[in-house]
Amino acid sequence: MIAAESTELFVGPRTALLQVVRLTSPTSAGPVHAHVSGPGLHSPRHGGSLVPGPFGYELAVDVSEHPPGAVVPAQAVVRSATGEESCAFSLVVGSPGWTVHLVGHVAGDAPFAAVRAHLDLALTDLAYRFAVTSVELLQPYWDTFPQHRSLLLRLISEGRVEVVGSESNVVGVPPTLSLLPPGSLLTASSLGEAERSVYASFLELRAGVTAPHVMLPVGSDREAPNPWVTAIHHDWSARYTWPRIICSLPRDYYVRGSVPVPPAPVDDSPAAVFARLTGLAFPQAALERAALAHPREAFDLRSEVVSRSLAALTSTADFSVTVWNPLPSPCTDIVSVHLPSASNVHVELDGVALPTLVDGVTVTFLARDVPARGCCTYELVEDDVDHGWKRGFGTEIASTHYVLSYDPIASLSAVDGSAQEAPHLFGPVSVWHSEVGEKMVGSTTFTLWNDVAHLGPSSLFGVLGAARKPPPVAEPLGPVSPAVTPVFARYWLHEPAPLGGLPANVHLEVLSPTRLRVVAVSDGPAFSGVVRLVLPDGWSASWDTLPVSLPAGGHVSAEVQLVPSLVPGCHPVRATLEGLPFEVYDVALLTVPEWDADDPVEVLWTASSPSVVSVRPGESSLIRVIMASGAHGDLPVQARLLSPRSSWDFTGPFCVGGLLPAQGRLPLDFTFAAPPRATPCTWSAVVRVAAGDLVRTTAPIRLEVAG
Template identity: 25%
Template sequence: MSVRLLSAESTDLFVGSHDEPRQVLRVTVARGERDAPLEVRGDGVRLAGPVSVPADAEGVVEVPLAVSAPPGTTVPCLLTLGEEQLKVVVTAEEPGWTMFMVSHFHYDPVWWNTQAAYTSPWELLSGDATTRPLWERNAFALVEAHIDLALRDPDYRFVLAEVDYLKPFFDTHPERRADLRALMAQGRAELVGGTYNEPNTNLTGAETTIRNIVYGIGYQRDILGGDPRTAWQLDAFGHDPQFPGYLAAAGLTGSAWARGPFHQWGPISKNFKQAKNDAALMQFPSEFEWISPSGQGVLTHYMPAHYSAGWWMDSSPSLEAACEAVYDLYRSLKPVAATKNVLLPVGTDYTPPNKWITDVHRAWASRYVWPQFVCATPRDFLDAVRAERAAFSPQTRDMNPIYTGKDVSYIDTKQAQRAAEVAALDAERLSAFASVLGLGRYPHTALDKVWRQLAYGAHHDAITGSESDQVYIDLLTGWREAHDLAATARDNALDALTGQIALDGHSVVVTNTLPFARDGLVSVPLPEGRTVADLSGAPVPAVTENGTLTFVARDVPSMGWRSYRVVPGSSEPWQPAPPSETPLVTIANDRWQVTADPAQGGALVSIHDRAADREVLTGLGNELRLYDEYPRHPDMGEGPWHLVPSGRVVGSTEGRALGVTSETSPIGRRLTVTGQVGEITYEQTVTLLTGSDRIDFTTRVLDHTGADRLLRVRFPARVEGALPVSDVAGAVVGRGFALPDVDTAEHPWTLDNPANTWFGLSTTARVDLGEAGARALGVAEVVVPSLDDAPQARDLVVALARAGVTATTSSADGTRYGWLDVDSNLPDVRIVVGGPDTNPVAAELLERADDAYLEALKSGAGRVWVPAERALPEVWQPSADLRDLRALPALIVTDVADLVADLSDAVIEAVCPLGKEILEDRTVALLTYGLPGFAVDPSGALHLSLMRSCTGWPSGIWLDPPHRAAPDGSAFQLQHWTHEFSYSLVSGDGDWRALRLPAAAQEHITPL
């Protein structure tokens, strides 16, 4: 018997030469008694030359084919080996593909271990994998290992990234700079990142992100002599929508990262339950133009198999196995590549050079012409991508939410970040004026230290609250130092500037550091028997409390001051209001009337807008809700970076308040509520200042003994048709509804999002349908006819983003956006570019809808609105799947340029021949201070995350003895101490622009 034929597989491998590449057919055989000729017959497929399989052949035989069929064609073929035959389908492939293997290591200067440990000799730690994976090394050893291998092996290329390990290394090893510079000159080493570290830009202000970039580029270029071009943000827990615009403005031309559009692990690896293992579930290629609302963007590579994808070949038992592992990865990544170039990151956390990478580079080249597997840098890859394609799919997609626990874990660090940022910005403004006026030197050194500390704390395992207890304590000193240095610089500049104002020595000077005039509370310690008057001598309403005089300063000029005289007199303290004649307790000013119910935990049963004669609430407001959480996610594991509610929640409204009091004073009215919810005792104040358009709230957690709890405050405030909106660092964008009450064991995605300083129910852009009403737009899928048409949608997605509507650009034959199993967030509208003759999605949509919509297009309407089959709150359910074309409303557009022009006022006019949409032109929002986590559920209820306690690893981890803990012995992650949270409610007619919410939020976080 001749050698036996077992199976055959078509591949995209090529042998031969670049001029005559031959596609490889892999044939599996079993040994026999004699040799046998092999033949292949198919239409456009033949053997490249005679093939004889020897009798002792066993396993896979690679057979070169001459394929003349067009690429992508599937050709049925008959394979004959001796007396045996087998039918096989050969897919005609295209040569010319290259996979760029980028050697790297990801470095966290803080996480479960401390900065000191990550830069110390880890040989002192256990070598049996009980304290770390055996391959992990400290930063100094890693930098040397990668440089040394490159010096030994001319085929090796690698990247270095973050200043938080580069600076300590080269400060202590300055002799290695020459080696690094020589390798960079040869193109075998590249400095990437362009930032100080991998910051979580969605949890910090815009200026912190900008300084992070400035420090990163400055060190990599000006100190080390590199040429950073690519932001290398592998592990960040989502990204601020403005981030790509900042990168472009700083001169960077690319970015690469692994987390954002498709949950934490991407479309290939496991996120929840079973891994999808299918990159084609992405709606856009892995290389795209990532664009900010400013309209600026960078070419970006998203890592579908994550940043550690290529590392695992290190454990392959042989070179052959390593080659096959790399080839499997290539095949999984290839379907979503924008060009014939694929990037494979080879490395993971704290990893030395992969032991097989250069062997694969050489062995593969000796066997195959295409695809090429080469050691490379990101610049090699992105240059090849740009050389092949001039324009890319434009994406303004919101790359959030990722790891929703990050928005609230260790909440005091978020508050500290906000306090330090505000102090730093004030210090810079005031110090600049003082310096120009010759009133002292600008505090360069102090403010430089401030921004370095804030940049360090912005790391994705610092500000996110994912760190261990010891790291938390270490980081707190950085935020404290940043705040105190900034506050000292601010106060010194203020003293110098106000010292130039001609006063009589008995005055108070109130300064405003914002670029617009404003009112605000001012507190001044004054001796008894003194109060304040304006410059005309008229008394200023004020209140005395705990030895401090507090008054409302009016119309303080932009970046200016207003003076008040200190005069003899007295101010009254807060006084109890007359007893209520009903069980409810009410306070009011000219704008608001607020009513609390002591029987329901002191929650607000009414917030009445007296100016509009309208009730804001649809249920009980300012209700504290305490969620039970799993210690770690039952399926995904992992710790404090996840929100993991179990579905069990108790509200403060379920019991009677311990006390509700109403007080009055010359500056306003306030309610004070005390109560208990679960293991938390609390005090809440609601303040109505005279003449103020906002309602100010403070919630104080007085005592807290629980574990694995999440505390939110809730305001049910439905605005018909409105959608969630929030500010980010330098823009305002629409956000999707959240699902805060799910059991995450069954439905893991709560869809909380981070806001910078405010969030609410409003509209970013809207579609005006005339008599058919109006519809708010928040998050869009822009569907173009084909992937090649995607670049032509750039002007449209930029115009949408500038109006606050983020968009995912997809193609008609691709995957639809809107499946929570894969997508990190959900859209609320589709914009279909092209009519039924050019866009198959438009054709299908119109086929399934009433004929009236097609007739409207035929009659000349350039924009036709096709409503969804069901209302948005009905389909926005846990684990939602909104991919069906009728699940969301759609705007069919035949003239893109006209639509772009129409978006200039954030209002789109369209025709809707049937049905009606309802949109109330009104806004309800919460202004926040260091409280980024929010959720607006489909009913319209606003939820603000206040704090949480989590026992999941690395909570409680302390590396260096003696072990430290809170006074009650609990881990610091549990936050068992007093907390105070400030937020304000605003509401009114019109959208967020009409209410000037960005300015209102800046007033809220920036005290006079």
């Protein structure tokens, strides 16, 4: 049996287009001839034999007497050595004029080999175009291969490369798009299969599109170019007139298709909302870093921006509480503030006393209908009423929305028409009541607040003081430079770009055991500074100081000849770039061969770390990790404390640093502090230490708040 179906494919000159009908004839043998007939349809009855294409046998039919979308009853006749067969089908007249924009893409922080592969393909095949997405993350490649900068900029100027992402980028080109929509990996075993896949995507993407253009990003953004993308571009153009399938760029799709460019996403985090409310200089550096950083560092950065912004928006009056709402709609939620010292108070709004909980120095109340991205100010009024927790009876607590019952066998449930995950609470338990809610205390504490329809953290922020207009001169709303220095030149091995960016950088390339190349690069405006070499004891160099003066985006390199020490082992050679607000360094670990290599000395290891750190509520303790080095030179180190989200309010800072002396030891200290209101809990943490490209991680450390 043969089958026929219409396609959206057109061949021939644009002034005399023919629509392609797809034919399948499983039993045909030898040369195949075919024609299609029907009202207003024309195809040659005695044309040449058909050659199979990507979609089977393809027959060109003149449909010019019908408008696009018309459904025409048709009959296909196929002749071959096995005889003649025919079938009836409905020919749907297609719509010519469509273009499919195939967009190759590579992320700015993709492996270097992937970025280079896209550049190489663009050089060898003039049809290839690609987008560099997350261009703000391109700096590692940009710094490591400064010799490729002019090539990438040339391809951008020629319209063969487009950058996508943040306006703050080392390339210095403002992107049209901030994000690239997802596309297709386009995995196929043959060119025909790849073309059929793209055609299927075209049929799906064009639904609901007003302009005859669709965009299809292809391939993975962390790998070399998709192997089929340029082959499709060339083969399809030789076969079909419409739809065009071409290697393209996002802006080609948006400009030629008159498609509105999607707006850049707006940061609606509380930190960004409160910073904008101040009217002061937006903490761009801190929030851009937070968007890329480790979740713990992002939490710290956003918390600091929130704290500084609310301090600018609120006076320091002790007996007012201003509640701030960062959400785009009014909000009712629970609020807690901490007094400087314990005081017996209740909360009032417009002279009306509100249900209040006073627990030590913490005052908690329900704030109703706080305006969207605005605030409401409450008063704290002293009285002689006990507003604290009161012991109850039984094993059940309730709020206006939930009920929690303790069953030592089932360990249970919160109800209000929806299932909730049962808290991990083990007995014996006690229940407590207050004016604003009830709590159950066992192995941990679980609280239900009245008139709060969720079990998560509050969306509102309470600050002691009254709302005010921020002063015209205030401290920055967020940090502007790295807290821990010096900054490692190849920072991307461990973290995102340093806070505030890295306007210049330095790199060491090992050419031989006694010869290095030092490369200094500018990633911003013109830069003048000095590169200094720091050598281990017993080493000498052909130079140790190199003044550099770089134009914007420029780079310079110089080779240095080394005379090594005779002492066997690992010898760090550092290049430090001076001239920025902070030092940047790179390090090469050079080895003097050992005559007794059976027992080599470790370069970096953990000399000691605690197995348990325990505090009681209101207490604090150090988490001290001691690192040791067998290297014959000093090593700058950075250490990060990695622990679960629920522990972040108890531990800090996230990152500390120091200089580990040659063949010496260095203590690295973090603080574990439990506020007086803390309940018993435990976490597992580790400390990850980086020295250059070396990384070491401690054994797990148990952090506990004792009962």
